[in-house]
Every structure is written in C-alpha cells, then in structure tokens.
Amino acid sequence: MATGLALRVSIRLRSGLSLRLLRWTPARRRPRHLVSCYSTATTATTTTAAPKLGFHLAASFSAKDRPFDPSTHVFHFESNPAPVTTRRPDSGHDAFFVSRVKGSDAVAFGVADGVGGWTDSGVDPADFSHGLCNSMAVSASTAPGPMTARKLLSDGYDAVCRDERISAGGSTACVAIASSNGLLNLANLGDSGFLQLRLNAVNAVSDPQTHAFNTPYQLSLIRSRWTSRIAALRGSVPLCDLPRDADVYHHRLRHGDVILLATDGLLDNLFHQDILRIASRVMVSSGAWTLTQSEGVRVADSIYTLVDPPRATSDEDGSRKGSATLQSLLATELVTAAKAASVNTKVDGPFAKEVKRYYPREIWHGGKVDDICVVVAVVCEQATRIQSKL
Known part of the structure; x- marks a missing residue:
C-alpha cells in the first residue's frame, strides 16, 4: 500500500456541462471484495471434461477532439509470450490494457477513463488512467x-x-480476468462497464456506480503539494473511493460469447440494444454466428478462421493498418457508431435520457462528445478448434 505520500480522494471534475450537479454524498461502502499488446488463445490442463476456452482480443478508441480512423485507431492483441511495450495510444483520457496472468491460463484486460476536469487544475487526466492500466498490466504478468x-x-x-511522476488525477475503471475453465471475474468502479453477449442476446451487464448525476465512483490521487490548490477550487476535500468499493461480478463463459469492456464514451452514446444490434450484425454477416430454423442462432465453425490475425507486421504501438480480425471489426464498428452518435444532435442517447430524468427542465438533445474506448474479447473452444483442423 502507498504510504503518506498522497491523499486518496474522490473528486468529480467533468468539464463541458452547464448542468448543476446534485449535492455530493459520501460513497456507500460495498463489500470488500507498457500496454500488453497481444491476443491470447490460452490453454491449460483442467480436471473437467469441458472444452478449454481461448480469448481473442482487440481494442479500438477515439479521442473526443480527433477524427476516428478505424484502420489505425485499433490494437490487435496477438499470441506472444511476453508483453510488448508501446507508446501511449491516441485515446485521449481513456486507457486500456491486456495481459496474461502469471502462473495461470487466464488473461486480464480492462479500461480506465481519466476524469477530464483535472485539466482545470493543470493536471493531465491521461497520466492517471494510462498509468493505472500500465500498472495493472505489469501486475497481472x-x-x-x-x-x-x-x-x-x-x-x-x-x-x-x-x-511520483503522477502528481494528481482520477479515473473510473472496469477490469476483467477470464480463465480457460470458463470463469469470468470482473470489478467495476464508476460508469465504465461491461456487456456479455451470447447468441444475439445481452446475457449480462454491469450497473454504473454513481454518487449523483454525472458523478461516478472513481479512484483519485492528490499529492500533498496539490492539496491546498484542490481545496481552494472545491472548498473541501471529499471522501475517497477505493478499489474495495468496486462492484464484483462472476459469470460463466461459453463458446461464441462476446465480452465488451467500455468507457462511458461508448455507454453514454449507445443503448445496450444498440450495442447488441451492431455486434450481432458483425457476427452474423461475418459468418461467426449463423441463423438456423431448428436451433435459432448458433456459433459457426468459421469463427476460428475469423479470430486468427492475418500475417502482417504490427507497428510499434500495436496498430496494423489494412488487416482485421473478428474482434477488431467488432471493436471498430462499435466505436464508429458511438462516435457518430456522440455528435448527433437529433437522436437522444443514454446520456440525454439521464439528463431528462434528473433535470426535466434542462434542454439536452443528441449524444455526448467524449473520449471512447472499448476492448472486445471473442471466446472460442480450444478442443473443438483442434479437432476442426485435423
């Protein structure tokens, strides 16, 4: 644990909203419960006869003040025995990671959303979120x-x-560990979150953690030299949110499942049914899911060739122009849709719905411009894959 070098606090400093926030209330206490750029197809010996699962991952992102290019704003996580150090991606205040878990067959991955309002205090919010993800990648491995x-x-x-290089900042986070025995363990703090899609249905989702409207739970840090400045801006130092305050989830995975971890830039602009519609369109049109009269939607054998990365050379930052996998196509299609929705002033998204619920007299239409980031994992059975190649 870090000692008296810093005060850990929860501060909401989102910028760009004219809405008056609700009065801050203390956090409800819950039960204690280098980006690694490669996709994993993990295998391990288990005591059951159930097929072992592999996980094929990709990420896509878009900074709110930059145009989105799906050919470059994407990371392909390929089979690799060691993490690959990369330069910081052009993802704004959002960050992500993927890493093998040491001594196991599991893979860890997650997203973090740096609180943008820290810029008013002269702090780069990306330092905290990217530092958090880099540290989690190292710890996992x-x-x-x-x-x-x-x-x-x-x-x-x-x-x-x-x-000490990180002077102050704050971030939400959603972290997952998936094992080849089919167990998915997640921890979600704040308004980032996850969805588990299965055969054209939303199988599981996380609930956002908020103190008030647009005031999510968040990890925060203030060095002693910053305390007086923050106190002057805020009038007081709020109580802290800690990792133990995160909601913890446990789910079972199946062959053909799609796991999504996303920041609020995606979740504030796309409803769950929008996400399902986009993902299902990609899965069906690519041939990963097929529609049958007798069984309904089923996982096709072609999913194995779709998740395999094509032979190409990756850039230093993990991007690989001109190539795609099923997981990278899912990620880029979701970011494309969220980016379009964020600048659409005609169609109300989830954020606009929340504004109307909390502030009926406020006028807010369309989406919410924000950094966007999503990590996608496609689940495949390993035993079946081996047999299909014989």
Whole structure:
C-alpha cells in the first residue's frame, strides 16, 4: 500500500456541462471484495471434461477532439509470450490494457477513463488512467499467487500512488480476468462497464456506480503539494473511493460469447440494444454466428478462421493498418457508431435520457462528445478448434 505520500480522494471534475450537479454524498461502502499488446488463445490442463476456452482480443478508441480512423485507431492483441511495450495510444483520457496472468491460463484486460476536469487544475487526466492500466498490466504478468479483478485494480492503484511522476488525477475503471475453465471475474468502479453477449442476446451487464448525476465512483490521487490548490477550487476535500468499493461480478463463459469492456464514451452514446444490434450484425454477416430454423442462432465453425490475425507486421504501438480480425471489426464498428452518435444532435442517447430524468427542465438533445474506448474479447473452444483442423 502507498504510504503518506498522497491523499486518496474522490473528486468529480467533468468539464463541458452547464448542468448543476446534485449535492455530493459520501460513497456507500460495498463489500470488500507498457500496454500488453497481444491476443491470447490460452490453454491449460483442467480436471473437467469441458472444452478449454481461448480469448481473442482487440481494442479500438477515439479521442473526443480527433477524427476516428478505424484502420489505425485499433490494437490487435496477438499470441506472444511476453508483453510488448508501446507508446501511449491516441485515446485521449481513456486507457486500456491486456495481459496474461502469471502462473495461470487466464488473461486480464480492462479500461480506465481519466476524469477530464483535472485539466482545470493543470493536471493531465491521461497520466492517471494510462498509468493505472500500465500498472495493472505489469501486475497481472508478474505478481505471484492467485489474482482477482479487484486485487488487480488494487495493485494498479497502489502502484500509481507510489509513482511520483503522477502528481494528481482520477479515473473510473472496469477490469476483467477470464480463465480457460470458463470463469469470468470482473470489478467495476464508476460508469465504465461491461456487456456479455451470447447468441444475439445481452446475457449480462454491469450497473454504473454513481454518487449523483454525472458523478461516478472513481479512484483519485492528490499529492500533498496539490492539496491546498484542490481545496481552494472545491472548498473541501471529499471522501475517497477505493478499489474495495468496486462492484464484483462472476459469470460463466461459453463458446461464441462476446465480452465488451467500455468507457462511458461508448455507454453514454449507445443503448445496450444498440450495442447488441451492431455486434450481432458483425457476427452474423461475418459468418461467426449463423441463423438456423431448428436451433435459432448458433456459433459457426468459421469463427476460428475469423479470430486468427492475418500475417502482417504490427507497428510499434500495436496498430496494423489494412488487416482485421473478428474482434477488431467488432471493436471498430462499435466505436464508429458511438462516435457518430456522440455528435448527433437529433437522436437522444443514454446520456440525454439521464439528463431528462434528473433535470426535466434542462434542454439536452443528441449524444455526448467524449473520449471512447472499448476492448472486445471473442471466446472460442480450444478442443473443438483442434479437432476442426485435423
């Protein structure tokens, strides 16, 4: 744990809204519960006869003040025995990571959304969110002993608090650990979140954690030299949100499932049914899911060729122009849709709906311009894959 070098606080400093926020209330206490750029197809010996699962991952992102290019704003996580150090992606205040979990067959991945309002205090919000993700990637690949999503979040936060290069900041986070035995463990703090899609249906989702409207739970850090400045801006220092405040989820995975971890830039602009519609269109049109009269939607054998990365050379930052996998296509299609919705002033999205619920007299139409980031994992059975290649 980090010692008295810093005060850990929860501060909401979102900028760009004219809406008056509700009065801050203390956090409700919940039960304690280098980006690694490669896609994993993990295998391991298990005591059951159930097929082992592999996970094929990609990420896509778009900074709110930049145009989106799906050919370059994408990361392909390929099979690789070691993490690949990369330069910081052009994802604004949003960050992401993927890493193998040391001593196991599991893969860890997550997203973090730096709180943009810290810029008013002269702090780059990206330093905290990217530092958190880098620290979680390192911890997952090096820390001994069993690992859980909440422990990984705690390890990453402690590392950020020890890093004197990060002076202050805050972030939400959604972290997952998936194992080849089909267990998915997640920890979600704030208004980032996850969806689990299965055969044209939303199988599971996370609930956002908020203190008030547009005031999510968040990990925060203020060095002692920043305390007086923040107190002058805010009038007081609020209580802190910690990794132990994260909601913890446990789910079972199946062959053909799609797991999405996203920041609020995507979730504030696309309803869950919009996300399902886009993902289902990609899965069906690519041939990964097929429609049958007798079984309804089923997973097609062609999914194995769709998740395999084509032979190409990746750039230093993990991007690979001109090539695509099923997982990268899902990620870029979702970011494309969220980006379009964020600048659409005619069609109300989830954020506009929340504005009307909390502030009926406020006029807010369309989407919400924000940084957008999503990590997509496609689940495949390994035993079936081996047989299909014989």
